[in-house]
Amino acid sequence: MSPQPSTPRGRVRDILPALHLGKYTPGPLNSLTDVPGVLVNTSSIRTEDGQVNTGLTAILPRKDWADYSSLAGVFRFNGCGEMTGAHWINETGLLTSPVILTSTSAVGDAYRGVLEYCFRHHRSKEGGEMELFIFPVVAETFDGYLSDMSRFAVTPEHVIRCIEDAGASMEEARAVPEGNTGGGTGMICHRHKGGTGSSSRLVEGFDAHDGRPTTYTVAALVQANYGSPENLRVGGIPVGQILAEGSRNPTTRRNDDGARKDGSIIIVLATDAPLLPVQLQRLATRATVGLAKVGGYGSNTSGDIFLAFSTANKIPVQQVSMATPPAAAAAAAAAAAAAEVTPLTPKPLWVQMTDNDTITGLFEAAADATEEAILNSIFMAESMTGYKGRHVDALDLGRVKEIVNKRI
Numbered sequence: 150m151s152p153q154p155s156t157p158r159g160r161v162r163d164i165l166p167a168l169h170l171g172k173y174t175p176g177p178l179n180s181l182t183d184v185p186g187v188l189v190n191t192s193s194i195r196t197e198d199g200q201v202n203t204g205l206t207a208i209l210p211r212k213d214w215a216d217y218s219s220l221a222g223v224f225r226f227n228g229c230g231e232m233t234g235a236h237w238i239n240e241t242g243l244l245t246s247p248v249i250l251t252s253t254s255a256v257g258d259a260y261r262g263v264l265e266y267c268f269r270h271h272r273s274k275e276g277g278e279m280e281l282f283i284f285p286v287v288a289e290t291f292d293g294y295l296s297d298m299s300r301f302a303v304t305p306e307h308v309i310r311c312i313e314d315a316g317a318s319m320e321e322a323r324a325v326p327e328g329n330t331g332g333g334t335g336m337i338c339h340r341h342k343g344g345t346g347s348s349s350r351l352v353e354g355f356d357a358h359d360g361r362p363t364t365y366t367v368a369a370l371v372q373a374n375y376g377s378p379e380n381l382r383v384g385g386i387p388v389g390q391i392l393a394e395g396s397r398n399p400t401t402r403r404n405d406d407g408a409r410k411d412g413s414i415i416i417v418l419a420t421d422a423p424l425l426p427v428q429l430q431r432l433a434t435r436a437t438v439g440l441a442k443v444g445g446y447g448s449n450t451s452g453d454i455f456l457a458f459s460t461a462n463k464i465p466v467q468q469v470s471m472a473t474p475p476a477a478a479a480a481a482a483a484a485a486a487a488a489e490v491t492p493l494t495p496k497p498l499w500v501q502m503t504d505n506d507t508i509t510g511l512f513e514a515a516a517d518a519t520e521e522a523i524l525n526s527i528f529m530a531e532s533m534t535g536y537k538g539r540h541v542d543a544l545d546l547g548r549v550k551e552i553v554n555k556r557i
Contacts, residue, residue: 156547158328158531161383161524164546165553168384171517173510176349179521180324181370183349184419186211186460189370190315191331191345194302202296202535205251205259205303206331206345207311208370208417210244210458215271215281218243218466220500221458222430226437230413230452231256234286242426244458245466246286247312250332250345250372250415252296255303259287262308269309282467288454290374290413292335295535325370328529335535336374337412338527339381339389339444341544343373346526350514357423357461357501365422367514369436373526374412375451380444381544383524386556388549389444395548413452414440414523418515423461423501428508433457435512439519457515462500465490 161168162179176183188211193204210219221244223235233256234246247266249259263285271280292298325347329335333344349368356363381389416436424432433455440453447453490496503511532543 156545156550158529158543158546160327161521161528164528164550165384167557168553169557170384170521171350171513173350173352173514173517176351176366176368178322178324179349180347181208181349181368181417181419182322182325184366184368184421184460187419188212188315188318189325190311190318191326192307192311193330193334194307195334199534200297200536201300201302202335202533203252203255203292203302204331204334205249205255205308205311206333206370206372207308207315208248209312209315210248210419211460212316214245214247215267216466217463218245219458219460220244220424220426220429220462220464221456222426222428222433224430224433224436224455226440226453226455227447227449227451228454229450230289230454232286232288232415232454232456233260234284235454237284238286243464244286245281246283247315248417248456249285249287249308251287251289251303252298252332252335253289253291253293254298254301256287256289258301258303258305259308260285262305263287263312265305266309266312280468286456288415288456290332290336290372290415290452292374293536294337294539295533295541296335297536327525329531329533332372333526335533336372337541338373338523339376340378341527342530342533342541344526344530346371346373346522346524346529348518348521348525350518352422352510352514354422354507365420365511367418367420367422367511367518369439369515369518369522370417371519371522371526372415373523375414375445375453376412380446382442382444383549383553384557385442386553388552391552392548414445416440416455416519418455418457418519419460420457420511421460422511423503424459425500425502428503428505429457429459432511432515435515436519438516440523442516442520443523464498
């Protein structure tokens with residue numbers, strides 16, 4: 150076990166203020182919640198005996214997500230992982246669910262938790278059925294090195310409370326807690342303690358309504374649990390390789406790394422720029438650039454799945470009715486008359502999109518925000534001793550400062 154690093158934890162911009170992290174300015178919070186309307190809550194679950202170190206992160210695309218879908222796209226860089234609901238997003242281009250990030254062992258309970266939340270808060274008064282059509286979106290990374298997954302510590306009730314608390318935080322935007330928090334509580338990144346990280350970028354553009362200059366936000370939230378130590382790069386500097394060369398027994402370290410499965414990373418991108426689903430899929434693809442800049446290669450056993458959504462367009466959520474005839478016919482007729490929507494009668498919706506010839510700035514911002522979010526997840530994480538006494542050190546920020554400041 151290595152001694153605790155003496156340098157206090159801090160975000161990468163605080164520790165390395167001279168480091169170049171792209172040409173775009175961060176938002177006020179430098180966090181996913183800089184995108185107007187996006188809500189995030191984290192919940193960590195840790196037992197006194199140190200054997201459980203897990204949790205979940207709930208992302209609400211908008212306060213009224215149960216009434217209005219967001220356009221969305223998914224990109225799979227490497228598929229050794231899970232993101233439920235991705236097939237439906239790819240089919241329709243719609244995100245109609247909270248996004249839950251958690252442990253591999255908690256996917257089922259998180260999925261059930263989203264559904265139970267909907268039954269509690271979106272159930273019809275007449276028949277008691279759920280009113281909205283939903284496939285919960287739950288993504289995972291493996292925290293079994295530091296947490297006893299066999300205890301199935303995350304329960305549906307945890308998920309319900311996390312969603313409720315996220316929805317209650319509307320009064321003032323708050324930065325997403327980082328490091329050992331939420332779904333990232335027990336995660337490891339480049340063999341250092343990893344976890345949850347976030348960042349944002351501001352991109353100048355034009356308003357879709359009046360053509361006046363405006364500012365769009367592109368932001369990233371990551372659950373980082375991947376990578377070998379030698380591949381870690383900070384601002385293009387091979388910090389991991391330099392640290393490995395300076396370690397007392399690099400051969401032992403390499404052998405230990407080779408015996409352990411490379412982990413995964415989930416990346417969620419949000420923006421208020423008006424993008425169509427195919428454009429959002431392209432935006433999600435650019436998260437790969439940010440991942441590569443930190444040293445992620447998408448190894449064979451890594452689950453690298455990226456989701457991007459836009460809050461610019463509000464698409465009415467599909468409502469469902471389980472009433473039995475003749476009540477079903479009457480209900481359908483009433484709904485059609487009120488909303489002028491029937492499955493067999495196409496009804497256009499007005500949506501905004503960004504001219505593809507002007508989209509590159511958003512792509513660059515997505516890559517830069519992803520890079521910084523990953524670094525924040527590592528820089529903010531603290532050393533942890535967990536399941537079976539296994540210990541993972543936090544990245545030594547003092548050494549990182551020495552290495553980077555000599556080279557910039």
